[in-house]
Amino acid sequence: MGAFIVIVEDEEDILELIEYNLEKEGFDTMGFTSTKNVSQLLEEEDVDLLIMDRNLPGVEGSEFVGQMREIGVETPVIYLTAKNKESDIEEGFERGGDDYITKPFNMKELILRLKAILKRTQKDKTEGKVVYRDIILDLGSRELFIEGNNIELTKLEFDLLHTLISNQNIVLDRDYLLEHVWGGDAIYQDRTVNVAINRLKEKIDADKSKEYIKTVRGVGYTLC
Amino acid sequence: MGAFIVIVEDEEDILELIEYNLEKEGFDTMGFTSTKNVSQLLEEEDVDLLIMDRNLPGVEGSEFVGQMREIGVETPVIYLTAKNKESDIEEGFERGGDDYITKPFNMKELILRLKAILKRTQKDKTEGKVVYRDIILDLGSRELFIEGNNIELTKLEFDLLHTLISNQNIVLDRDYLLEHVWGGDAIYQDRTVNVAINRLKEKIDADKSKEYIKTVRGVGYTLC
C-alpha cells in the first residue's frame, strides 16, 4: 500500500523528520516548505494524503485546503497545529480537513492516524462497480462480467481495463497507460502496452463481433 | 460473569478504590496510572470494559480511545470525568465512548452502569455468528462449522477466516490482512500471509471439492 503522501511544513527539521519516518513505513513522500506548487500537484497527481502545517507564513493552511476543496480536490488532510484551542480544531474540521494533530506530536500517533485515514479512503476506492455498455467491472472482487459471463483477467489486464473504462470515450496514449497502469518508476517500451492491450482484447472481444477496445492509430487506445 | 476490566486513572487512591470494589463484585481488574501499555493490552487481550479517566496527564483519555477505535479496538468505555460540561460529554460519545460518570462519583452507580454495559456487550459477543455458504463461524465460542461439522482452528486461522468472511467477495491484499489479522505494529513478510492462508485452506477445503478461499494472483485472497 505504498500511498503517496505530500507534506507541507515550513520548519525543515520537522519536515525531514516526517519524511524520514513515513518513508521508513513504505510510503512515497514529497515535502514542501510552502504551498507553492502544491496546488498543482494535488490537481494533477494522485495524492493519497496531505499533511499540512496550519501555521505557515503567508497563506493559512486551512485557507489553502478550503481553496482546494472549492476546485474539487478531495485529498484527505491531516493538520499539524501548535494551536489546540477547540475553536481552531472545529474550524479545521469544518473546512473539510479530516484530522488534526497538535504539535509537538508523537510520530507513532501520526502514523497511526494516517493509516486509519488511508484505510478508510482506500477502501472507498475499491468499493463499487464500473460499467460500460455490457461490461461490468467489479472493483471489490476484481471480476469482469460481459453480458453476464464471468471472464478471468490477470492483474495487469484488470488494471488496464479499469483505466480504460474510467476514461471511456477518451483516447489514452501509451505513455499515459504506462504511467497509470504499470506505475511511475520503471521504464518500459511502447510495445509493452501494445501487447498487453491485445492480450486483453483477445479475452474481451473473444467470441463477440463487437469491438470494445478501439485502436486510434498514431495516438493510443480507447473504449468508445 | 467474571469479566475482565481495565482501569486507567492517575490518582492512585481512586484507582485502588475502584479495583477493590470491582474485585469484590467478582470482576478481574487491572489498573494503570497512565495509558502506557494499555493500548497493547487492549489489542492483544480480551478486555471486556475499559474505565478511563479523561483528565490524564499527557494524552487525553478520549483522544486515546479515539486512536484505539481507529485501529479496530471495540472495547466499551466508561469515562470518569470531573468535567460535566455538555460539550465534553458529547465529544466523548462522538469518539466512541459508551458512557461517562462525573467525579466525584458514587461507586454503586459505577457498578450499576458497568453491569448494564457488560450485559449488553456480552450478549452481542455470544450471539454473533458469521455465515458464508456452508460455513458458520461462531464468534462467541470461536468455533467453525462446515456443513454441520466442527472443525478446529487455531487463533490465527480463526481470525483470518473471520476477516475473510467479513469481507466476502472482496479481494483482500496481503497488507490489508497483515494489518487486520496480525495487528498494526509488528512487521511481517507477505509470505507469512501466504503460509497462513494455505494452512487454513488445508483445513477448510479438506475433503471438499469446493474451494472456498480463492487466490487472486498478484493481488491477494478472497472468499468468493
Place this chain on the structure above:
DNA sequence: GGGCTATGTAACAAAATGGTTACAGAGCCT
C-alpha cells in the same frame, strides 16, 4: 500499387508469484 509507418501476432525468455515443505523459536501445558 508502392513505400512508409504503425500495429498485431507469435514465440521465447525473464520475472514474478504462489504453493509446499522443513525448520526453529515462542508459547503453553504438564
Place this chain on the structure above:
DNA sequence: AGGCTCTGTAACCATTTTGTTACATAGCCC
C-alpha cells in the same frame, strides 16, 4: 525441564504472468 502445538521464515520448485523481440499485416499517403 520436556514435550507439545502454533507460527514465522527461508528455501525450493512449479506455474503464471509479463516484457521483449522478430516478423507479419494493416493502414495511410503519394
